[in-house]
Amino acid sequence: MPTALLWFRNDLRLDDHPALRLALERGFDVLCVYVHAPHEEGAWAPGAASNAWRARSLDALDAALQARGARLHCVHGDSVDALQRIAHEADARAVFWTRRYEPAIEARDAHVKRQLRDAGLLAQSVNGALLHEPWDVATKSGDPYRVFGAYWKTAQAQRRPWRAWSAPARIPAAAPGAQACRDLGIGAPASLGLAPRVRWDAGFWDTSEPGEAGALRALRRFIDTALAGYAEGRDAPACNGTSGLSAHLHFGEIAVGRVVSEVEASAAPREQVDAFVRQLGWREFAHHLLHHYPHTAEHNLDGRFDAFEWRTSDEAELDAWRRGRTGIPIIDAGMRELWHSGRMHNRVRMLVASLLTKHMRVHWSVGARWFWDTLVDADLANNALGWQWVAGTGADAAPYFRVFNPVLQARRFDPDGAYVRRWLPELAPLPDKAVFEPWTAPDLVRRIAPDYPRRPIVDLARGRDEALAAYQALHRT
Structure with a gap:
């Protein structure tokens, strides 16, 4: 043959x-x-x-x-x-x-x-890789969409029923070709040398299983344990309320059509299923945008922000942000989760990004680069869309003047401090108020966690005011 x-x-x-x-x-x-x-x-x-x-x-x-x-x-x-x-x-x-x-x-x-x-x-x-090719969903005039709601309405109307396909038990391999590869010195995956020699990735595999079998197990776990409460549970970083499929989807270890099909065939309430499928729609939208606006991996989609007054990056502050040493527990917990596991809960990703782009007023591309190197699910389209959404510079973005207060967000979505205490064990003995704002109990923190930063690297109220002033100045020009 x-x-x-x-x-x-x-x-x-x-x-x-x-x-x-x-x-x-x-x-x-x-x-x-x-x-x-x-x-x-x-x-x-x-x-x-x-x-x-x-x-x-x-x-x-x-x-x-x-x-x-x-x-x-x-x-x-x-x-x-x-x-x-x-x-x-x-x-x-x-x-x-x-x-x-x-x-x-x-x-x-x-x-x-x-x-x-x-x-x-x-x-x-x-x-x-996708439910829809990036060029297949367009406005009535043939233009690409820049607003998610309108894009997703059209995409859903065009979606066809999924037809699953199982690989055969035996794949007819080309034996002469295999010998040719050996003759050319082409070997097994280990020959690429991609696995770290120093096992800094050991924590990644505590809860992650790369590969197709791992992807299927992650999908089954999600359907069995979390889908029925997804709309609410996905925002709680201490809970296992998300699908855990982002890296599996990025590497194509499972087809997005299979995920949608099995989720929609489940017994979960329809509103919960729709909430999850809508999140997959954001992934589709991200690829739609990157295809039509390829510069957005590095540059603002909203050109008005090319004149925005970003601050010059302070390396000491950036290093504190990267290492989880900002002095703001929910932020530091997220950055430590990232370093240990190669993942970060999506709600915390928004808070981490908001602190960098708004309170610190650092250009979003700096954060996008750090995520690119440290996330196991680093996906160019999703990375660009996510950072530009938070920064307010992209399509369908959160308005720049929406500045997340990380303390209030932590109290709302991690009310008993379980997420913060997991990733910042040195702060675990603190009472709830202090675990979110340790600078309000300096003597206690000095005794319990002497190495934790005494003050946040940025004053949250002042950082917010300066961000809003820069935004207003941009819109006056």
Whole structure:
């Protein structure tokens, strides 16, 4: 049978894999290939935390392929060169892959497709990451949406029923191709060296399981234990009320269509299901925006903010923010959760981002860069949308004058201080009022937690007033 290369990227699963299905339906034996080419991702090469997850996810995919009689062949290098070299040695006739939508990768993939076709290969890409391609949802005039509500209404009207697909128990592997990969020195995922040599990532795996099986278990847990109370529980950082699927979706370990289908088929109340699916809609909207406005990964979508009076970054203050040493417990708890687990609860992400962009008045791109390197679910579209939403500079953004008070937010969403006490154990003995505002009990904090900052790095009232004054000055110009 003829051979096709199946080019894996951020689609590290077998079930509901449209490129794999297409290759098999067309009668090809498949040679599964992963090319690690971070230099082709422009200014946004994967960060360290993301690579730690990727290393384990690739191992899981390789194990799943081996159980079906195939292997995952991994190589560093230029994508087009690696694919052409492997295709030539394996006598392959086609290359199939699922699309990605980051600006640099879209351009790279278009170049790869042209080069492969010029070499006489069938080269075809398919959607395997989204419910809707970014260009398929448009206004009546054909323009991209910039407001989520209108976008989601149209997207929902266009959504088609999900058709699940299970990978076969045996995948017809191209044996000559596997030998060709060995001859070329192309090996297993471990040959990429993505796993950290110093185990700074050990805490990541306390509650996370990269790979397709881990994604399915996370989905089952969410449906069984949290979906019925999702609309309220997702805002409580001390509770396990979110899906935990963000990294699994980013790496394509589970299809978003399968997630929606199983959630909608559950016995959870409809309003809870709708609340969760709407959050997946924000993920779709993020990719829609990044495709149509590729500059927004680094620059304001709302051009008015190009003239905004951001403060020059103070490195000592930025370092305190990054290390969870701001003196504001809910902020420090979030940053320590991030450092330990590679994750941060979404409500706390908003507070952390609001403090940086509004109270400290630091440009949102500084925070986006830090998240990019430290989050296991670092996704360019979601990262840009999230930071610009909080900063007030993006589409459908929270108004700049909406400044979250982290103390009030902590009292509202972590009322007994459980989240703060978990991640700041040195403050655990403090009474509830002091655990949210330790600067109000300096003598007690000095005795119980002598190393914790005495005062916040920014006066919350003054920071808010200065942010609002800068906003008003911008709108007077």
